Amino acid sequence: MQDLFGNNQRYLTLEEIIAEYGKEAIDFIPKEGNVFGFWMQTLADIQFLDLELSGLTKSYSIDTLNYKVNLNGDNEFVRNRIAHLDLVNSKPTLYSYLIDLFEDTNAYAFHNLYPYKGKFYPRLVRTLINTFNLKEGNLILDPYNGCGTTTHEASLMGIESVGIDINPIGNIISDLKNELIFIDEKVFDVNTSVLIRVFGQLENKKLNVKNDVLKKLFYLLYFDTKDAFVRTSRYNRKGLEGLFIEKFNYIKDCYYKTKKFLNDWNINYKKAIIKEGNVLDLKSVSLKEESFDAIITSPPYYFSLDYVGKDNIAYDYLNEIGFFNYNMEDVKNEYLGMKVKSNVNAKRLIEKKVVTYFEDLEKSVNEMVKVLKTGGKIAIAIGDSTLDGNKLPTTKKTHDFCIKNGLKHIRSVFNPLLGARNRAIRGESILIYSK
């Protein structure tokens, strides 16, 4: 093509344009100093970074234009703890090491052991532990511990914790996360032909494995495999056995990587205490008043979310082999807001459930405040429930209950759920208080 003066002119190709701007981008993304993590995506992440820094160090400033943080003082401690920086003093943080090792920004160590509804993401727990500047010697509680995200993350940070939940399957998962790392390497070294035999035994409900921890792991992986086949035909080509083997090998890989991580960073993994119990009566699980330095938790907030139903394969199986004895309906009835007699019509029933839910939520805040030390900190992740397309003011109510129970509000962060296509789920708030 010729320009106005008859000179030959050539437009840059797309590759050339990208290469040209790319040169600039290489310098634009900082490689030195205290650099933001690439996983930071929202304004909430900047707020979380700020909260973490406020707990971990006295003086700092955040430079959002250059994706950097200015720090003074002993930065090695910050490097070992922070969950929102990639580099500190130009060296990879423990967190970026961890996610590089597992090639995932959240599913590291045994966090991805088994799918559980309404699960925390581990980075949030780590951030809150940092915000409260908790260390070895402190004690953390999660009275809605679910599948143990809080307790496992505390363990990985060498901090003691207690997890309470009403859901027996959740407690099995939390306990396994606690125990797996202590299994002997030789026991974990199971090859494919043994796994095929194990799978056959599981199918016949006659699992013959000596190690109790490994046995529980096999059960869970088996339920997860069966459940995957009920929900989708995606795995048909792999077959049940193939998927089971794949899942076991994934956990085996997590086991070696977690060992390496703990060794490389010299971390003393602290086993958590996992107990079955009801948050509405923490005394009955022997929790003493004023005994916890911090509570990090998330109550159930979706009426629509069936936390128990998904596990029917597990309940049927474990009841049948006599591993435990639970009626799923009884477990459901212990849930927040579910203890309502069903001798009323459907509309009245749901109204009663909403009222009972808020009464229970208030009672649970009251119970939590009792066991928290004076000066202790509490973080609650909660979102607004949706019922028949209507929003319930769950977040506002939770805040009111906290204030009514004498807690001092420190900060709230709204954490949007990126990519949500459903009006019911936009995100959740992290409400933070001190006693």
Ligand SMILES: C[S@@+](CC[C@H](N)C(=O)[O-])C[C@H]1O[C@@H](n2cnc3c(N)ncnc32)[C@H](O)[C@@H]1O
């Ligand atoms: C939003 S989930 C918490 C998930 C958890 N943060 C995790 O990462 O797995 C809410 C949990 O509250 C538990 N729950 C509901 N009612 C309870 C009650 N009355 N007492 C104790 N736990 C209860 C459920 O079993 C569920 O595990």
